[in-house]
Amino acid sequence: MAKHKTPLLDQLVSGPWPSFVDDMKQYAAARAKNEKKIEYQIPVDVVDDLMGLLELSYADGTTHWKHGGIVGVFGYGGGVIGRYCDQPETFPGVAHFHTMRVAQPAGKFYKSEYVRKLCDLWEFRGSGLTNMHGSTGDIIFLGTQTPQLEEIFYELTHTMGQDLGGSGSNLRTPSDCIGQARCEFACYDTQDLCHTLTNDYQDELHRPAFPYKFKFKFDGCPNCCVASIARADISFIGTWKDDIRIDQEAVAGYVSGKFKPNAGAHAGRDWGPFDIVKEVIDLCPTECMKYENGKLAINNKECTRCMHCINVMPRALRPGKETGLSILVGAKAPILDGAQMGSLLVPFVEVNKEDGYQAIKDVIEAIWDWWMEEGKNRERLGELMKRQGFQKLLEVTGIKPVPQHVKEPRHNPYIFWKEDEVEGGWERDVTEYRKHHQR
Amino acid sequence: MAFISSGYNPDKPMENRITDIGPKNFEDFYPPVIKNNKAKWLYHEILKPGVLVHVSETGDEVYTVRAGGARLMTVDLIREICDVADKHCSGYFRFTTRNNIEFMVDKKDKVEPLIKDLESRKFPGGSYKFPVGGTGAGITNIVHTQGWIHCHTPATDASGPVKAAMDVLFDDFKDMRLPAHLRVSLACCLNMCGAVHCSDIAILGYHRKPPMVDHAYVDSMCEIPLAIAACPTAAIKPKKIEIDGQQKNSVEVNNSRCMFCGNCYTMCPALPLSDKEGDGIVIMAGGKVSNRISNPKFSKVVVAFLPNEAPRWPSTTAVIKKMVDVYAKDARKYERLGEWAERIGWERFFEKCELEFSHHLIDDFRDPAYYTWRQTTNFKF
Ligand code: SF4
Ligand code: SF4
Ligand code: SF4
Ligand code: SF4
Numbered sequence: 083m084a085k086h087k088t089p090l091l092d093q094l095v096s097g098p099w100p101s102f103v104d105d106m107k108q109y110a111a112a113r114a115k116n117e118k119k120i121e122y123q124i125p126v127d128v129v130d131d132l133m134g135l136l137e138l139s140y141a142d143g144t145t146h147w148k149h150g151g152i153v154g155v156f157g158y159g160g161g162v163i164g165r166y167c168d169q170p171e172t173f174p175g176v177a178h179f180h181t182m183r184v185a186q187p188a189g190k191f192y193k194s195e196y197v198r199k200l201c202d203l204w205e206f207r208g209s210g211l212t213n214m215h216g217s218t219g220d221i222i223f224l225g226t227q228t229p230q231l232e233e234i235f236y237e238l239t240h241t242m243g244q245d246l247g248g249s250g251s252n253l254r255t256p257s258d259c260i261g262q263a264r265c266e267f268a269c270y271d272t273q274d275l276c277h278t279l280t281n282d283y284q285d286e287l288h289r290p291a292f293p294y295k296f297k298f299k300f301d302g303c304p305n306c307c308v309a310s311i312a313r314a315d316i317s318f319i320g321t322w323k324d325d326i327r328i329d330q331e332a333v334a335g336y337v338s339g340k341f342k343p344n345a346g347a348h349a350g351r352d353w354g355p356f357d358i359v360k361e362v363i364d365l366c367p368t369e370c371m372k373y374e375n376g377k378l379a380i381n382n383k384e385c386t387r388c389m390h391c392i393n394v395m396p397r398a399l400r401p402g403k404e405t406g407l408s409i410l411v412g413a414k415a416p417i418l419d420g421a422q423m424g425s426l427l428v429p430f431v432e433v434n435k436e437d438g439y440q441a442i443k444d445v446i447e448a449i450w451d452w453w454m455e456e457g458k459n460r461e462r463l464g465e466l467m468k469r470q471g472f473q474k475l476l477e478v479t480g481i482k483p484v485p486q487h488v489k490e491p492r493h494n495p496y497i498f499w500k501e502d503e504v505e506g507g508w509e510r511d512v513t514e515y516r517k518h519h520q521r
Numbered sequence: 522m523a524f525i526s527s528g529y530n531p532d533k534p535m536e537n538r539i540t541d542i543g544p545k546n547f548e549d550f551y552p553p554v555i556k557n558n559k560a561k562w563l564y565h566e567i568l569k570p571g572v573l574v575h576v577s578e579t580g581d582e583v584y585t586v587r588a589g590g591a592r593l594m595t596v597d598l599i600r601e602i603c604d605v606a607d608k609h610c611s612g613y614f615r616f617t618t619r620n621n622i623e624f625m626v627d628k629k630d631k632v633e634p635l636i637k638d639l640e641s642r643k644f645p646g647g648s649y650k651f652p653v654g655g656t657g658a659g660i661t662n663i664v665h666t667q668g669w670i671h672c673h674t675p676a677t678d679a680s681g682p683v684k685a686a687m688d689v690l691f692d693d694f695k696d697m698r699l700p701a702h703l704r705v706s707l708a709c710c711l712n713m714c715g716a717v718h719c720s721d722i723a724i725l726g727y728h729r730k731p732p733m734v735d736h737a738y739v740d741s742m743c744e745i746p747l748a749i750a751a752c753p754t755a756a757i758k759p760k761k762i763e764i765d766g767q768q769k770n771s772v773e774v775n776n777s778r779c780m781f782c783g784n785c786y787t788m789c790p791a792l793p794l795s796d797k798e799g800d801g802i803v804i805m806a807g808g809k810v811s812n813r814i815s816n817p818k819f820s821k822v823v824v825a826f827l828p829n830e831a832p833r834w835p836s837t838t839a840v841i842k843k844m845v846d847v848y849a850k851d852a853r854k855y856e857r858l859g860e861w862a863e864r865i866g867w868e869r870f871f872e873k874c875e876l877e878f879s880h881h882l883i884d885d886f887r888d889p890a891y892y893t894w895r896q897t898t899n900f901k902f
Binding site: 090091093094095096097098099100101102103104105106108109112121122123125126129132136139140141142143144145146147148149150156157158165179181185186187188189190191192193194195196197198201202204205210211212213214215216217218219224225229232233234235236237239240243244245247255257259260262263264265266268271273277280281284285288304305306307308309310311312313342344345346347348349350351353361365367386387388389390393394396397400415416417418419420421423459460 | 522523524525526527528529531534535537538539540541542543544545546547549550551552555559560562563564565566567568569570573575583585589590591592593594595596597598599600602603604606607612613614615616617618620622625644645646647648649650651652656657658659664665666667668669670671672673674675678680681684685687688691694696697698699702708711712713714715716717718719750751753782784787790795796797798800808810811812813814815817819829831832833854855886887889
């Protein structure tokens with residue numbers, strides 16, 4: 083018998099999509115039974131009480147969680163988010179219900195042996211509820227009590243070789259697309275860059291010294307599967323400089339209908355036979371493609387590497403071989419002053435594993451120096467860029483302005499010339515001036 | 522329930538302490554076929570909804586079966602994922618950015634038994650544990666935030682509306698009939714700790730009542746200057762009040778300046794703002810993150826408010842379903858929802874989707890607002 087009646091939640095048990103309610107109900111019952119004779123370190127009925135509390139929210143349309151108190155593990159300023167419920171008498175199992183963020187491996191690849199250990203630990207010392215994964219990328223352990231935090235951290239670090247992730251005004255746990263591990267479009271090794279930078283910047287991740295949160299995301303190509311361009315303070319997006327590689331025989335294969343366009347992504351409907359002119363040449367945003375006499379030609383100088391043609395004909399077209407990445411900065415969600423998309427800062431940088439990605443780290447560290455010096459409390463990088471200007475960003479990073487940095491040049495001539503940019507400076511003699519200009 | 526120590530000594534926290542070791546190395550978790558073919562992949566194909574094959578220049582192939590999952594998962598369900606992985610994939614699996622689970626095998630004949638196993642696993646209430654789909658020109662899993670299960674500022678739940686929406690969109694999770702892929706996201710307050718502002722369709726929790734001031738507690742529970750500074754619209758001012766003959770420091774909220782962001786509440790628990798009638802859902806549409814054909818776009822507000830209708834949010838799911846169906850019928854092949862809306866014009870979008878336009882949908886928030894008004898005689902009747 084469930085501890086609390088949950089008639090509203092129970093309506094989410096039906097329907098085809100995986101029901102988190104049914105999952106929790108089964109698990110709450112299993113905890114109550116405790117066939118494995120686990121010495122649960124937090125209340126056995128934690129999941130029952132969580133469902134009871136959620137049912138209350140479903141009935142009264144409001145949350146019953148209070149603010150995070152300041153809890154954490156010794157020496158770290160992030161990785162744990164304190165949480166207390168506002169109905170502790172009725173739902174004592176979730177009176178204290180802190181979240182732990184566990185740093186996920188790059189690419190979110192796992193092996194069962196390891197994941198089972200995580201599950202055992204979390205069942206023993208926590209609620210047994212998780213998010214796989216949180217929005218930023220971490221594995222989220224949802225709900226434990228203060229005395230368990232150090233114990234869990236000790237187990238994670240000592241027996242599993244696993245650290246916590248970031249929260250608060252820190253570097254948040256970076257995340258990446260699957261990249262070269264399984265994607266033919268990837269222009270660099272997203273996993274290696276993500277993992278290396280995550281490890282090199284552990285101090286920034288665990289010990290808050292920033293004005294606000296800071297996110298890195300790694301996309302292997304401009305398709306942007308991890309949405310870096312929309313949500314990372316620094317987005318690393320794979321790209322190339324040379325020519326798209328064309329296999330004319332495979333192009334013919336698409337034209338003849340032997341291969342399905344867009345890797346078969348449109349197979350759920352009859353769109354008629356593939357028409358290379360209509361579906362590729364005419365949709366190329368830069369009009370840099372031609373299909374004549376059964377041959378495809380690309381004027382690569384004009385291509386902006388939008389990926390459309392490559393997505394449509396992956397067997398025939400591949401990104402070039404001179405690959406690297408573009409760095410865009412300042413993306414964020416709307417709060418406070420409106421959403422910002424990442425703005426292009428470095429059009430192209432080589433991705434050099436051998437020297438530990440030094441060229442990329444130089445850009446990151448110049449940006450951090452500026453933001454830590456000038457950023458106000460709770461000001462994201464994108465907001466600082468707006469406040470002090472893109473020109474300032476170029477100045478602090480030592481990057482030369484190029485037309486690629488703008489969509490179009492400014493609409494007004496109100497240029498803040500600096501004195502040293504004007505011949506002869508600003509100091510003048512008004513008496514001398516008056517000799518030639520009467521009052 | 523006796524306390525069992527892990528070995529940690531609270532009197533000497535630094536003893537044998539291990540810190541800053543970061544996440545596990547991804548290479549420990551690569552299945553052999555991935556390890557052997559990394560950076561050697563030539564092309565891929567979606568064999569059917571939820572099933573991909575990637576072909577390497579070595580001649581190797583990897584078959585991926587993608588299954589949806591609620592991101593809120595118990596350890597028992599995760600163990601079941603491990604069971605499936607042990608049985609079919611030598612223990613390897615991965616998650617996608619959008620909370621799908623991917624099982625990879627190196628031979629075609631291992632695919633069907635894997636799918637059969639996944640689809641046979643159901644919860645007692647009948648829902649699939651691991652529905653296969655979410656590829657190509659269809660709808661994949663909804664990324665979302667915490668909601669009422671675990672956060673202090675939500676204006677709606679997360680897991681509930683997502684379950685309700687995915688039930689309604691399930692056919693498009695299992696199919697690839699759309700003109701292009703369509704990404705749905707949910708954030709339960711405008712903090713958007715999971716970004717939704719560049720999604721084809723975004724479900725956003727929104728408060729509509731300014732914070733209440735718990736005068737007797739403001740001074741003891743909050744740093745008043747921080748609460749004042751947290752307000753993006755400068756709606757909060759300090760105020761002295763008298764309670765039971767005692768002077769107390771508190772604050773005053775200029776209600777007409779409030780945009781209901783809840784920032785003040787995050788800084789000061791004595792300024793709660795959630796409310797059954799006030800809170801609900803905003804629907805946004807037309808965003809995207811890929812650079813394909815057109816530039817990445819922000820989502821636009823297309824429905825200013827829908828009430829929270831727990832447990833299944835029928836008004837919200839109906840609006841979403843309608844938009845998806847109209848888009849499916851009307852857009853051209855490869856056209857994302859936002860590209861379609863821009864081509865036909867937003868006036869046509871509202872007409873076709875049978876959505877009411879109201880003054881709430883005209884931007885009046887600071888500078889960017891001007892750029893969204895129509896500055897041409899080119900419009901459609
Ligand atoms: S962003 Fe590009 S490289 Fe990365 S998974 Fe997506 S398509 Fe592949
Ligand atoms: S990548 Fe885009 S811009 Fe370049 S040729 Fe292909 S369709 Fe045209
Ligand atoms: S979106 Fe807002 S309410 Fe929802 S989990 Fe994030 S911060 Fe909390
Ligand atoms: S909810 Fe936001 S806008 Fe309203 S008073 Fe609080 S901080 Fe200011």
